[in-house]
Amino acid sequence: KQAKMIIDKDFVIAPVDKRIYGSFIEHLGRAVYDGIYQPNHPLANSDGFRSDVTEMVKELDVPIIRYPGGNFVSNFFWEDSVGPVDERPARLDLAWRSMEKNEVGVNEFTKWAKEANSEVMMAVNLGTRGVADACNLLEYCNFDKGTKYSNMRIAHGVSDPHNIKVWCLGNEMDGPWQLGQKTMEEYGRLAYETAKAMKLIDPTIELVSCGSSAQDMPTFPKWESTTLEHTYDFVDYVSLHQYYGNRDEDSNDYLAQSNDMDDFIKTVIATCDYVKAKKRSKKTLNLSFDEWNVWFHSNAADDDITENHPWQVAPPMLEDIYTFEDALLVGLMLITLLRNADRVKMACLAQLVNVIAPIMTEAGGGIGWKQTIFYPFMQASKYGRGVVLNPLIKSPMHGTKKHDEITDIESVVVYNEELEEATIFVVNRNLSEDISLATDIRGLEGYRLLEHTVLHHENLKETNGPGRESVKPVAVDNSKVDSGILHSEIKHASWNVIRLG
Numbered sequence: 001k002q003a004k005m006i007i008d009k010d011f012v013i014a015p016v017d018k019r020i021y022g023s024f025i026e027h028l029g030r031a032v033y034d035g036i037y038q039p040n041h042p043l044a045n046s047d048g049f050r051s052d053v054t055e056m057v058k059e060l061d062v063p064i065i066r067y068p069g070g071n072f073v074s075n076f077f078w079e080d081s082v083g084p085v086d087e088r089p090a091r092l093d094l095a096w097r098s099m100e101k102n103e104v105g106v107n108e109f110t111k112w113a114k115e116a117n118s119e120v121m122m123a124v125n126l127g128t129r130g131v132a133d134a135c136n137l138l139e140y141c142n143f144d145k146g147t148k149y150s151n152m153r154i155a156h157g158v159s160d161p162h163n164i165k166v167w168c169l170g171n172e173m174d175g176p177w178q179l180g181q182k183t184m185e186e187y188g189r190l191a192y193e194t195a196k197a198m199k200l201i202d203p204t205i206e207l208v209s210c211g212s213s214a215q216d217m218p219t220f221p222k223w224e225s226t227t228l229e230h231t232y233d234f235v236d237y238v239s240l241h242q243y244y245g246n247r248d249e250d251s252n253d254y255l256a257q258s259n260d261m262d263d264f265i266k267t268v269i270a271t272c273d274y275v276k277a278k279k280r281s282k283k284t285l286n287l288s289f290d291e292w293n294v295w296f297h298s299n300a301a302d303d304d305i306t307e308n309h310p311w312q313v314a315p316p317m318l319e320d321i322y323t324f325e326d327a328l329l330v331g332l333m334l335i336t337l338l339r340n341a342d343r344v345k346m347a348c349l350a351q352l353v354n355v356i357a358p359i360m361t362e363a364g365g366g367i368g369w370k371q372t373i374f375y376p377f378m379q380a381s382k383y384g385r386g387v388v389l390n391p392l393i394k395s396p397m398h399g400t401k402k403h404d405e406i407t408d409i410e411s412v413v414v415y416n417e418e419l420e421e422a423t424i425f426v427v428n429r430n431l432s433e434d435i436s437l438a439t440d441i442r443g444l445e446g447y448r449l450l451e452h453t454v455l456h457h458e459n460l461k462e463t464n465g466p467g468r469e470s471v472k473p474v475a476v477d478n479s480k481v482d483s484g485i486l487h488s489e490i491k492h493a494s495w496n497v498i499r500l501g
């Protein structure tokens, strides 16, 4: 089978906002306790954070991390998480029916994020709390000094404000599982009033209005149009969340779901622009895809914990062990995000450590390890900085059960002017046939092949584990440039990174 592609430096979609490579840490399962933080671990630093985990986070180069939830935030009382640790109360986390010890809170997490070269995207509780508490947290975090909450922060040993720039106005407020779920009118009003007040405290912050929890929510996209009619003038982004799973054991159809993600993004863009037109506004709203990943392997085990074994400290929840095919879908989702970089300015791989995560730690304080999905994310974050180019692709197609005909080849190109490099990300989602890809690179005159790496395994269900990396990219000799054409052999079921410079 053969495919063709044309790349040109002038076919620009948009510059990549590096925050598209964000991630997420929630007080959930072993993400914080026994994940990033484990004071009795031999590799813990003086603050109790594991240096091996921080190093892996740095390898992913995650510029922004959403915190502290997720569903957790909708009953989070931030005051319980600050001040002398031994005076902090244990609280019932109703979202995950776990015990929250509050040993790590706003100040500890913000300090850790800095060490991991990351900024914090802070979410406020608009489930069981409201305008005043969101304002108090913002004053605590961002106001210099001389007020009740800024002085409280200083008394807690943090003299400089955290200057947190991005704030999420609640989490998945449309979901029946959410504590303090709202109707669209209720949420729209509350988010508008909260945004208005927060911007009075700190006009430099950026705010995210809560969108639908998933594309198949019954209120999508009316939720977006109604809530944005309230919040449009005061917010900078609307959020999207989406998780996929191979529940039907149909890998062919599973890998078609990045097309659904693309439809979801396009519909949210259309809805934002509808509200823009209705308001006769000059402002264009951007998208924050602040929860995305594969999530389904652990569902039954999690239900058992929440129903039958509640109130544990850091129970092993949402510990999906990812397969090779999950890594392919993650790669396809990254390509989809990049292809929409003109409107998707932030995105968070949900999540980062132990909970539906690229990075795992062994239970009981063992070693850290990298899941299959670590690698496409790491390579996109490392090489996908610059401007996104739209490759013109002519790909063979194949049939799927629920998605009709889809392309075999999915691709996007990122051009880094500073480094004078162009990186082509390619997935062949045909599960049995290799493809010869001829890419016209005459628009990149003088560029030579630097490297072609492939993530591939003959077993779609192959996983990694502690000290065992069966699924990781390897350099291959499958590309060559001849008279302005890059000829690449793209293996069936593979994620490819082809670098030119």
Ligand code: AHR
Residues within 6 Å of the ligand: 026, 069, 070, 071, 072, 171, 172, 291, 350, 351
């Ligand atoms: O990321 C896990 C959960 O998924 C989050 O807490 C919630 O926002 C979403 O439903």
